[in-house]
Amino acid sequence: MGRITLENVQKKFGDVEVIPPLNLTIEDGEFVVFVGPSGCGKSTLLRLIAGLEDVTGGEIRIDGKPATDLPPAKRGLAMVFQSYALYPHMSVRKNIAFPMKMAGMDQAEQDRRIAKAATALNLTDYLDRRPGQLSGGQRQRVAIGRAIVREPAAFLFDEPLSNLDAALRVGMRMEISELHKSLETTMIYVTHDQVEAMTMADKIVVLRAGHIEQVGSPLELYKAPRNVFVAGFIGSPKMNLLAGAHADRHDCATMGIRPEHLDVVDGGGTFSGRVGIAEHLGSDTFFHVHVDGISEPMTVRAGGEIGLTHGDTIHLEPQADKIHRFDAQGLRIA
Amino acid sequence: MATEHSKAAARIMIAPAVFVLLVWMLVPLCMTLYFSFADYRPLRATFEPWIGFDNYVSFFTSSSFISSVVTTLQMVGGILCITIVGGVLLALLLDQPMFGQGIVRILVIAPFFVMPTVSALVWKNMFFNVDNGLFSYLYAALGLQPYDFLSQAPLLSIIVIVAWQWLPFATLILLTAVQSLSSEQLEAAEMDGAPGLSRFWYIILPHLSRAITVVILIQTIFLLSIFAEIFVTTNGAFGTRTLTYLVYQRVLESQNIGLGSAGGIIAVILANIVALFLMRIVGKNLDN
Numbered sequence: 001m002g003r004i005t006l007e008n009v010q011k012k013f014g015d016v017e018v019i020p021p022l023n024l025t026i027e028d029g030e031f032v033v034f035v036g037p038s039g040c041g042k043s044t045l046l047r048l049i050a051g052l053e054d055v056t057g058g059e060i061r062i063d064g065k066p067a068t069d070l071p072p073a074k075r076g077l078a079m080v081f082q083s084y085a086l087y088p089h090m091s092v093r094k095n096i097a098f099p100m101k102m103a104g105m106d107q108a109e110q111d112r113r114i115a116k117a118a119t120a121l122n123l124t125d126y127l128d129r130r131p132g133q134l135s136g137g138q139r140q141r142v143a144i145g146r147a148i149v150r151e152p153a154a155f156l157f158d159e160p161l162s163n164l165d166a167a168l169r170v171g172m173r174m175e176i177s178e179l180h181k182s183l184e185t186t187m188i189y190v191t192h193d194q195v196e197a198m199t200m201a202d203k204i205v206v207l208r209a210g211h212i213e214q215v216g217s218p219l220e221l222y223k224a225p226r227n228v229f230v231a232g233f234i235g236s237p238k239m240n241l242l243a244g245a246h247a248d249r250h251d252c253a254t255m256g257i258r259p260e261h262l263d264v265v266d267g268g269g270t271f272s273g274r275v276g277i278a279e280h281l282g283s284d285t286f287f288h289v290h291v292d293g294i295s296e297p298m299t300v301r302a303g304g305e306i307g308l309t310h311g312d313t314i315h316l317e318p319q320a321d322k323i324h325r326f327d328a329q330g331l332r333i334a
Numbered sequence: 335m336a337t338e339h340s341k342a343a344a345r346i347m348i349a350p351a352v353f354v355l356l357v358w359m360l361v362p363l364c365m366t367l368y369f370s371f372a373d374y375r376p377l378r379a380t381f382e383p384w385i386g387f388d389n390y391v392s393f394f395t396s397s398s399f400i401s402s403v404v405t406t407l408q409m410v411g412g413i414l415c416i417t418i419v420g421g422v423l424l425a426l427l428l429d430q431p432m433f434g435q436g437i438v439r440i441l442v443i444a445p446f447f448v449m450p451t452v453s454a455l456v457w458k459n460m461f462f463n464v465d466n467g468l469f470s471y472l473y474a475a476l477g478l479q480p481y482d483f484l485s486q487a488p489l490l491s492i493i494v495i496v497a498w499q500w501l502p503f504a505t506l507i508l509l510t511a512v513q514s515l516s517s518e519q520l521e522a523a524e525m526d527g528a529p530g531l532s533r534f535w536y537i538i539l540p541h542l543s544r545a546i547t548v549v550i551l552i553q554t555i556f557l558l559s560i561f562a563e564i565f566v567t568t569n570g571a572f573g574t575r576t577l578t579y580l581v582y583q584r585v586l587e588s589q590n591i592g593l594g595s596a597g598g599i600i601a602v603i604l605a606n607i608v609a610l611f612l613m614r615i616v617g618k619n620l621d622n
């Protein structure tokens with residue numbers, strides 16, 4: 001069980017309010033991802049849940065029981081740190097065994113759980129090595145192993161993959177997702193990687209300056225961002241946000257259209273401009289198009305084999321049902 | 335770039351230093367070696383350049399030799415214990431954020447800048463003195479009989495004086511080591527359910543082990559040659575005669591330069607054996 005409830009949780013460092021009072025419920029077994037720009041308080045929120053920081057106000061409940069004043073060890077949560085935080089002088093086996101040893105678990109049970117975790121995480125051959133003798137991905141697995149042997153109520157991950165190279169990141173991403181499927185334990189995952197958030201999450205929490213901007217499934221956030229910030233933050237490449245005459249035509253203060261919802265047409269079209277940078281990814285091509293009257297270049301996703309290059313003229317037509325409209329306060333107009 | 339040219343230049347550059355070192359060390363060493371095989375007692379006008387190993391034999395077989403080695407070990411061991419334990423505790427304390435941290439740190443380091451003779455005198459006269467030492471006042475204030483530290487517990491007194499001088503050194507090195515421990519590791523241990531004492535035992539202490547071996551190595555080398563503190567306080571009486579002090583007594587008090595030189599050579603050999611062992615341990619600890 002791992003249902004975590006935050007009620008009016010607030011955090012101040014001195015006079016600086018990093019997290020204004022905030023409410024959030026994380027259901028048992030959910031994979032929740034916190035995303036937001038750097039410095040928005042993702043790590044702080046995670047550390048509040050873990051108990052590594054004290055809340056300034058509000059209440060944290062784990063499985064309905066108040067946990068606000070419990071020390072980290074008593075909350076039954078396990079955390080995987082960005083720097084892995086392995087104990088360098090202990091072998092992999094001892095690292096994984098450490099939480100069980102601290103809990104006074106008997107040796108046979110410890111060995112059984114270590115063996116199980118090592119098999120699940122492909123660590124069997126490395127159990128007697130020191131962390132310093134492992135690759136980044138292996139270290140990450142050890143850190144996860146150390147977390148799962150405790151059979152915690154929930155896992156907390158703080159940007160666990162940001163120290164890995166791109167290929168390894170994809171692999172570990174899937175391993176963590178699979179782990180979640182097989183353990184069915186609550187996981188809270190902090191990242192600022194779009195793709196990680198979209199692919200792994202059951203529920204994404206978008207934060208800005210400590211505020212929750214929107215909570216929802218990846219598709220909900222993608223299809224119906226609640227405000228301009230979420231619209232610009234979720235989706236890669238970013239949504240094109242236009243103000244002025246173009247927005248007026250749709251009766252809104254800001255109109256948004258995703259790069260993938262702009263069609264390249266032969267002539268006419270709502271927008272026409274010059275191709276700036278063209279990013280050819282093979283399967284897709286992203287064009288940065290300089291449209292007259294719009295200061296920022298618009299991004300367009302087109303098929304991989306479209307034959308336009310720098311300086312060519314391009315005509316674009318937004319798909320009418322995919323246009324997002326926002327009012328002067330930046331809120332979505334339904 | 336280590337071209338032939340720069341190598342030659344480097345050799346020429348370090349030559350003066352090497353030369354001075356050689357003169358500084360080799361000449362006295364050779365002279366000591368030479369005297370250690372001689373019967374040389376200037377006050378009796380005896381000088382016989384070769385008497386074989388007689389000096390060594392009599393230095394080894396005299397009862398003061400074994401006792402001085404034991405005293406040396408006790409003294410070095412005691413000082414190491416106090417400075418390591420105290421240094422670790424002080425380092426942990428100084429690592430905590432507190433008011434006036436900078437000043438406190440400077441105060442902690444201050445004893446290191448006091449010359450050994452001066453600090454021994456200060457301790458002898460200001461603290462340990464039976465009649466008007468601060469400790470005597472303290473004892474009197476508590477209604478106790480003043481205690482004559484230097485004659486009742488001379489070895490311990492010297493250990494305390496020298497430990498006081500070396501504590502800053504240990505603290506300083508250990509403090510930098512404590513500060514280099516990543517806070518995430520401690521937080522991970524906290525999440526793993528390790529209470530404060532276990533965190534110290536399983537995380538902090540292993541992290542400090544390297545720094546501790548370095549402190550032990552450096553201190554041992556210096557502590558084997560403690561002299562001023564003994565000279566100022568007890569003059570080697572009451573079981574505070576270390577090997578270094580014994581050599582000094584043989585040379586200057588007994589005016590037996592041959593015997594003293596033999597003792598000196600023995601001390602050098604013993605110190606080197608100790609250093610070799612310590613180097614091994616440090617090397618092992620620094621490897622991984």
Ligand SMILES: Nc1ncnc2c1ncn2[C@@H]1O[C@H](COP(=O)(O)OP(=O)(O)OP(=O)(O)O)[C@@H](O)[C@H]1O
Pocket residue numbers: 013018036037038039040041042043044045192
């Ligand atoms: N111990 C602290 N004392 C004072 N301010 C802090 C402390 N820890 C964090 N902050 C501030 O709180 C804010 C949120 O920090 P936090 O580490 O939670 O950001 P984040 O969202 O995790 O950022 P990133 O994505 O870069 O890791 C930042 O503005 C930071 O400066």
Ligand SMILES: [Mg+2]
Pocket residue numbers: 042043044
């Ligand atoms: Mg962070």
